[in-house]
Amino acid sequence: MTGQAESQAWSSLKGAAALAAPPLAERKRRTFDWRLLLGFLLPVLIALLWEAAVHFGIAQGRLVPPPSRIVATLLALSETGELWTHVWATLWRVIVGFVIGAAAGIVFGALSGSIRTARYLLDPTLQALRAIPSIAWVPLFILWLGIFEASKVALIAVGVFFPVYLGIAGAILSVDRKLVEVGHVFRLSRLKLARRILLPAVLPEALIALRSGLGLGFMFVVAAEFMGASEGLGYLLVDGQQMGKPDQILAAIIAFALLGKIADSLLVYGTRPLVRWQDTVRERL
Template identity: 70%
Template sequence: MSVLEAEAAPDEREGRSAVPRPGYGLAAAGFALPVALAIFWEWLVAAGIANGRLMPPPSVVGRTLWDLAASGELLAHAGATLWRVAAGFGLGALAGTVLGAVTGALPIARSLLDPTLQALRAIPSIAWVPLFILWLGIFEASKVALIAVGVFFPVYLGVAAAIQGIDRKIVEVGRVFRLSRLAMARRVLLPAILPSWITALRSGLGLGFMFVVAAEIMGASEGLGYLLVDGQQLGRPDTIIAAIISFAVLGKLADGLLVAITRPFLAWQDTARDKL
């Protein structure tokens, strides 16, 4: 809880809690467009207007997904991918948070570390693949390391920028209340950077799912990325699209889980979103 929240007027807090939240109907409307496009493409293929060989209709993709799920392959591939993303996300987010806090808070560390890290950030993800294979082998360690690199940079940038962008007036309010250094960090500084940090974590998680594709394509015997390569080699676009859909669903679920876990830490915010 921040100092400013502690001083907020009771009527303002009551008014914020009374704001109605969007219903489930509005959230479900987000599925209307992809469902409508899927139905339209199914109709085009069924009517013979479009060729469904390279872009199979939803019925064929759905049947492929069902067969993969019934055989247990989909669960095995999804589980392998999720484990790699979780391990890489944990390592990358931890390293990004620590180094971002250090460079954001200490000018000397920023001068020493930030130029090198910014240069490393410009390196394409695929360029790390041969080096990680040489260092760590072709097994799980190299894949997790590649995902951690993808997660690291958005978290690092988000934390460092949030610390450097803390409003000086907020710090002065804490000093007026004679807060100790620990209390200043807990009640003023941490709430000030928390929204940016959580946004950086979400960006890092999204990049983690992007990097896991490169990690699994470079040599894996299971995972959704392996399923993509397998579909390409066998000439089965339905398998490729099924893997892409699985990536989209897993990424959305993982992002929703992260949002749900972090939402209580942002309950003190009184943002414009609450008024819409």
């Protein structure tokens, strides 16, 4: 009887908890919709306030055009197809540079983080190179690779490489020593130790490093497209500055922001299954 009573009490407790809190999938679905709307609130509010300030004569809107003019510029560029040509040129450079830089960062970060001799050999030089400003690489890459696509992709790859390298190496070095000792107790081989213990421990920070590298890739593509480009959103920025078109400059900046956000979201959702096993506070809020 005691066991039956305990079972009934436990069932009642679980039922009460289920009534008190909706299912996790339902909560995540509702939270996602709410956060999506909330994310648009601040930029839309700022745009409406600035539009109203220009409309009522509080501000001139000459150097910072109202959102209606910026949207009109984006629509005009889109109708002629010019916008999509520039977007594709920028996106192609970022994708190629990101793949090259991230692959090199993962390889060198893994070597530096897992092999002490490699760390002593590679890390001082790479840390010194990381301190070089991005614009300093421009004349060297032009001299080595010419003014066409190769130099632009190389500059973006350099920008992506360093945050990925630091993230991977730091993640490996910060793995809890007790986890590795447990693997040794169970006599796991190097391959099984890496697959069952090191990889799950490193993966969350590695994905953050990839996101940081992607963000820097979009920053470096602007400097890359200053190197004599005739296509790309960076070219739109330069053309707008030279022709005195602030609406075109802001339209290119907004296009950069939207393109970067979409790319970051795709990376996050594409890699989410890799860390589905995590039970973090973020998943419960």
